[in-house]
Every structure is written in C-alpha cells, then in structure tokens.
Amino acid sequence: MAKVVVLGAGVSGHTATSYLQKHLSKDHEIIVVAPNANYQWIPSNIWIGAGRMKRDQVIFPLAPLYKKKGVTFKQAKALTFHPEGDANHDKGYVTIEYVAGDQKGQQEIVEYDFLVNGTGPKLNFEATEGLRPGHNNTVSVCSYTHAEEAWSFLHEVIQEMKKGVKKTFLIGTGHPTATCQGAAFEYILNVDYEIKKRGLEDFAEVVWISNEYELGDFGMGGAFIKNSGFITSTKVFTESYFQERNIQWIKRAGVKKVEDGKVYYETLDGKEHTKEFDFAMLIPRIFRSRV
Template sequence: MARLLILGAGIAGHTAALHANRLLGREHEVVVVSPNSLWNWIPSNIWVGVGEMKPEQVTFPLKPVYDKLGIQFHQAKATTLHPEGDSERPRPYVTIESTEPASIGRIENIAYDYLINATGPRLNFEATKGLGPAHNSFSVCTATHAAETSAALDETVERMKKGEKQTFLIGTGHGSCTCQGAAFEYLFNVEFELRRRGVRDKARIVWISNEPELGDFGMGGMFIRRGGYITHSRIFTESLYAERGVEWITRAAVNDVDRDAVAFETLDGERSSIQADFKMLLPSFSGVGLKSFDRSGADITASLFAPSGFMYVDGDYTSKPFDQWRPSDWPEMYQTPRYPNIYAIGIAFAPPHSITRPTFSPSGTPIYPTPPRTGMPTGVMAREVAHAIVNQILGRDRPAKGASLARMGAACIASTGVSALKGTAVSMIVYPIVPDYETYPETGRDLNYTFGEIGLAGHWIKHLLHFGFLYKAKAKPFWTMIPE
C-alpha cells in the first residue's frame, strides 16, 4: 500500500486529492494536510468583497467531503519536510502542527511515499509597510478578508450618502505582486456597486499596479483579432477604464500605506503619494516557509526551495537574459529534481522566470508582475500530477502528459459588475499562457485560440463557474464531467 501525502487543500491540493483518490481506490492512502478547515472558491471572493455574496456561499467544510471519499484529513500546517527520513525513521516524512481548535499545537509526523506540495502562498503583507487588514488597507485574498472589506465598503458608502467625497485606491500593494486580475475584478465591481447605490459621483476611483501597462495581467498582455486589426489588450483595457471613469497609475511599487495616503515609487524613479480613503491592495506572495532537512539533520531548504520560498521543480532556473527565455524553460511534470517522489503545484512551485519583461527602477526596485499560476492552470497541473503519481503507484507504463504553462491555455472570466441582466465580465482566453515566439513569431500566442470580449455573457459564465466548481469540489455525482 502506498501513501500519497498532499500539503494544502486549495484549488491545487484539493483537485489533486480528488483525482488521485478516484484513480487509486481504497488500496492506497491519500492524506491531505491543510491549516484551513474550509475550501474556498477564491475567484468569487471579490463578490463577497462588495457584499453580493456571504463567505458561506464561497466556502464549505472539507472534512465531510473527505470522510465521504475515504481521504484522511488533518487540519494542520506542515512545518518541516524530511525527504530522506532520519536516523530513527527510514521513510520520508513531514512534521505537521495541528491548527484544529481541539488539538491546537499538537505535533505529528506523517510518513509518505509520494508528496505533493500545494501549500499555495503566504500572503506577504509584511513586505510593504502598513499594508493589510491588520494595518491600513483591505484585501480580498480570503473570504474572511473579503467580508471585512465589504463591511468597510458599506461604511464608506454611508459617508458618501451624507455628502462626503471619497477616493478609492485599488490594485497591487508591492512591486512584485501577481494576481492583478483579482484586483481588476474588485475595482470594477466596486465601481459598479457605487453606481448601483447612487453614489458614483462622490467617488474618485484610482487603479495602482506594478504592470508595465494596463492589460498586462502578469502574462505580458495578449494580442487579439478585433475589427480587422491585431490589437494588444492594453487598448481594450484602457478603453474600459476610460469608459468607467477610472484613473490609473501603472509601473508603480507601493512602499508605504498610511492611514490616509499611499506612497509609491514608479519605474522612472519618481517617488509620489496619493491620498486615499478606501484602499484594497493585494500583497506579494511568498512560500509558506517550509524547512527541509536531510537524513543527517542538515538543513537542505536552499536546495529545495527558491529564496522566495517556492519549490524548485523540473524547470530551467538558469539565470539568463529575457531574450533567451524559452518555452522549454517551464516545468512539465512539477517534479523536484533531487527527490522524484516530491511534486509542487499551483502557486507553490517556483516559476523559472516572469512572463512579463522584468524591469527595475533607478534605485533597483523590481517593478513587474510575477507570473500568475492560479485558477484553471492550477487545476490542470493538479490533475496531471495526480495521474502521473497514480501511474507510478499502480505500475502503469503510460507516458506522462505534462502540464507546461507554455503548452497550456487558460480561460479567465473577470467580473466587472454583478447583475443578472446588467452585469458584465471580461472573457479572456489565451493559448499558450507563456508566449511562444518560436511557434508564433508575431504575437507569441495562437490567435485562433486567443480571445477577449466584454459583456453580460461573461457574467453568466462566471456565475456558472461559481456553482460548477463548488459542485465539483464537493465531489458530487459526475463531478469528473466538469473540466478543470
């Protein structure tokens, strides 16, 4: 009997657990360790953040689902990884610390045959002074954060109804942020809500981002065919901002969030500040800080994890200029080179480099997005890694399919307002996610598959995805029919 241990139960870890459990049956063990008792459909957090949904509508308890499926679940956080075991324990194992209220702090060792690191990010609010719900800004990264943000939005609207003018600053709170799409969605949902609540005329809304241009989204933007032209996403994104009366600041690294103002540095070296009453700024991400030790007890963390805390996998991490980056640099199987029975998926794997060209201010501050690796690509890599591990456990001689971001497309439905008949969303499809200028020399992507459009249909699709993925995550009948 083999044991697959999965660290993390977000979109990556949970998807891998469902597929592995389905394929392995009861003869083998699937064990999931997650510090959270709830599963969260994170793409809908933005709707919690504007009061259109409650946290209970975007989360559900994991344990009943795992009990139903026969998956072992530990509500705990992994603290150390021992891929060679130690002098007393010959098998590799992970040390976990319980986060369950009844046994909080209890330490336990779990041995494994195969390990998937799907721990996701640590929300690195500390990297920016004054950033985060504990200080001077709001977040929609978790359902709890989003609910707090919604309450603050309600208070701000009440002040506006009394005649006060308010400035909203929404975007990224650090020069190395990713997930611009989530902030983009929140921006336009706030703008839509303010119009719906009749106070839009009292609001100045400003977007701030580390993107080189609007429409970059951490993937270097995209080109689409439209109106007889091949046009960059910047044009359409700027058009939406102008149409909705939203100002923008790009190429900016926020470095200090005060109670009433936000200071930032731009790529040209200028240091500025902007007064803001309501601030929703995303943090940068880092790894969760898992330490690793070899059999002798020596610290081998640096050989398994990048300085950012994300895990090295089968990508090409050689330092080289932007023009020499190749699609083949990107990992296929998400397998660590040193320990082939360890995989890292979702945000937990270290990308070999950014997708957007890296840029630095004159003082050396990096100001560019790190690659997005959430949502659909995460689900696909989780499924493929689960298949690869199952094939090894069952001794099947099947070639691994792989899930390189340079050979995979992604669909992103970005909400720009919630309403059954007046809502809209931007529907974006890119193929491949990492531009491939060897195969598609002009734009880096296949224009037959790359697409963008705004409209009510996108809102319907976003709503459909919300219910579809919650249904799938609960492993209800025929859940495998819903693609990642």
C-alpha cells in the same frame, strides 16, 4: 500499497486529492494535511468584497467530504520536510502540528511514499510598511474573512457618499513585486459598478494603481482578445474600458509605504509620489511557498 500525503486543501491540494481519490484503488492511502477546516474558492472573494456573495457560497467544510471519500484529514500545518528520511525513518516524512480539536498543539510525524505540496502562496503584507488589512483604510480580498471586512468597510464608505461626502478609492498592487493584478482588476470593476449602480459616481474618484508596465499586463505581459473578428490587446482593452468608466490609472508604480489614507510609491522613472485615499485594496507581495 502506497501512502500519498497532500499538504494543503486549497485550489491545488484539493484538486490533487480529488483526482487521487478518483483514480487510485482503495488499496492506497490518501492523507490530507491542511490547517483550514473549510475549502474556499478564493476567486469569488471579489464578490464577497463587493457585497454580492456571502461566505457560505464560497466555502464548504472539508472533514465530512473527506470522510465520505475515504480520505484521512488531519487539520494541521506542516512544519518540516524530510524527503530522504533519517536514521529512524526509511521513508520520507513531514512533521505536522495540529491546529484544532483535542490534538491542538500536538506534533506528529507522517511518513509518505509520495508527497504533494499544495501549501500555496504566503501573503506577505509585512513587506510593505503600513499595509495590513483593516488598517490605514486598507482592505484585502485575499481570503473570505478579509473580503467580508472589505465589504463592511466599503458599505460604510458608500453610506457616507450617500450623505454627499466625496471619496477616493485606490485599488491595485501594494508592492513593487506584487502579482495577482487580475484579482485587483476584477475588484476595482466590482467596486466601480457598486458605486455607479447607486448613482454615486459624482462623489467618487476611482483610481487604479499598479506595478504593471502597461495597463492590461496582468502580470503576464498582456494578452490578445479576439472578438467579432477583431484582435485587441489587453492594453487597449483596459485603457478603453477605464476611460469609458472614468477610472483613472497610475502605472509602473511600486508602492513602498502606507499611512492612514496615504500611499507612498515610486515610479519606474525613479520619481517619488504620494496619493491620498479613503478606501484602498492593495494586493500584497506574495511568496510562492509557505513551508
């Protein structure tokens, strides 16, 4: 009998757990360690942030599902890894700390035969001075709670536009090395759609700001789209689409600092610039591992 410990219950951890549960016989034990009570389908946060979906549509509670599937769920965070064990433990182990319930604050040692680390990226807002969801007119759609705040602020800004007040929207990357441009791209199109749907385009300046070398790079050097026999690069596709929607763009830009309604950024040619805004969603720098 093997004991498999999965750290994290996000896209990767939960998917790994589902496959393990499906393919391993009941003789084996599966333990999931994750601090979150709910699974969240992060890509749908771009809809929550535009007021088109509610949190209940993108989350579900993990404990009842894991109970039904015979998976042990510990709502806790991993603190340390010990892959080779130590003088007291022949097997590898992790130390964990419970974050909820009666055991909150308690630490425990969890041994394993196999370990899956699916703890995801760390959102490093601190890497950009002044960038913090809910501060300096900036929001985030990186989690469903952030996205709910984003919609609340967007809704407020839209109400002001309805009274004839002009607003500038700045959406893209908030650090020279931020990735996940695709999420910001989807969100700017959603925000732009919500503005135009209400006939408010004359009161909106919508601007894309990105560390991409070319539009449509999306952090992977771009791609090609085959449609109706034509092959189009994502650069041409994105430029055409932005042009058509009257979305302006700033590329090769590394955002360094955010103040109340103002970003400071440097372009690849070494020049320093600023851009004022009323509403911004800027993706932070991301570290690849949390533990």
